[in-house]
Amino acid sequence: MEKLETWIVATNRALVAVALAAVFTIVFANVVGRYGFGASFAWVEEVARHLMILGAFCGAGLALREGRLVAITTVPDLLPEFLARILRWGIVIVMFGFMATMLWLGIQFVEFGWDKETMSTGISRGIPYLAIPIGCALFLIQLTFFAKRFVAQDFEYGVSDEAEG
Template sequence: MSSTLPTIASPRKLSTAERAFVAANQWLIIGLMGSMAVLVFVNVVSRYLFNHSIIWVEELTQYQMIWVTWTGAGLALREGRHVAVDVLEGWFPPLLQRIVRTAIALIMLAFLVALAWYGAQIVAFSWNQETPMMGIRTGIPYLGIPIGAVVFGLHLLLFFNDFVGRRFEVADEATAEAG
């Protein structure tokens, strides 16, 4: 088992820009998750050994989780990790399966555009408010929503044909462990 990022198993060759985009997204998630783990660990140690909690850690890690969730959704799509009900799709002939998956992808794109639009409005509305503990603009944590929607949309656009053809980028775990 390797400690590096997952190997791309896509049937197509990714461009340098797309590989860089995916890698930057992966490293963002790794950085946020790693810093969350360190912050929570330090806060627990501080609370139980020194009877003192770092008051802003809980708030910051909640905001980091918002960013991890929204910016990681596109990566999960590429890896086929979103929950999908595809029982009915299996009953269709291959051409109809592609049509259904194309419609699904287009509906997802429309939803992501709306999410980015309304997320930006939430950011603008909350920009002049401050968070309770850290005192930063409330719009900063909420930026994860429109940015995540745009990142997810970019993943979907770059991955569109593979999504429609059900070709995901990370082999299933049994294949990965065997290889």
Template sequence: MGPNGPIRRLDRFFQLLFSNIVVVALLLMVIVVLTLVIGRSAFGVAFFWGEELARYTMIFMAFIGGAVALRSDQHPRLTVFTSMLPTGVQVWLERFLAGCLAVTLAVLLWQGLDVALHDGRMKTPALRIPYFWIYLAVPLGAGAMLLMLLFKQFLPPAVSVDEQEDVKEVTE
């Protein structure tokens, strides 16, 4: 497996962990929204906590999903002009943009943690949980994206996302 075997295993672990978190969050969100729709239309019952839970689940899914998309190189981007550049310039530009992204994510991690720690004391209206847990999505997502950005610089992805097929695990 080579000298970076433990690093590869750690990278693979985090890719699968973040991917599974996104799947579970999406599944939970779908179940909650279906429960709300069926409850309202079939039984005339409105669950006061459902919309809030679906919203907060979507927030976590978006931030952790950003890490999954970053690692599998699935973030949308415009490549019309960069594809016309020479290969050396493209590589340099990609590294420069990765550095800019790392700085942005570090600031987001730091500021998100600050907001969660200092402004997260109030409780949500319906679920009555501290906003700290909701605000924590920002630093957790930024940290996950930073980690995936670091692994992306040195290793190929262990999980491949192909538009024509399902998500699949890459074998060596």
């Protein structure tokens, strides 16, 4: 199971890195083209926006497992350990329910937009909308692997965990 988790984390990181590197590359090329050669591509803003959204949704699960999401720890820190663990399990359940709902709604959103085209590229709007269900599914996978460590507080905030590889 650890190998699967390590592979999923690495694949998730690669997806986010590729999306953000692509944003940097096309925006940089467009700036050079506009100011260096007086020509730019109309599709760059749209594609960069879609890739940034993909990077944000797909990076949320990674941020969770590294303790980089906003966390209010005052209440659990004031509770006895037993009650703090119950509260953290409740938080896991709420996160799971929210992201599962987002996944379901994201799939519906993709279906809704599939027959419509984007303005600049003319591709199906369902393609960039896929960022929502893909990101939510990755978050749920990361949460499933990470929940037990989160409840036990067996990680350090802002520090990558041992499943990195």
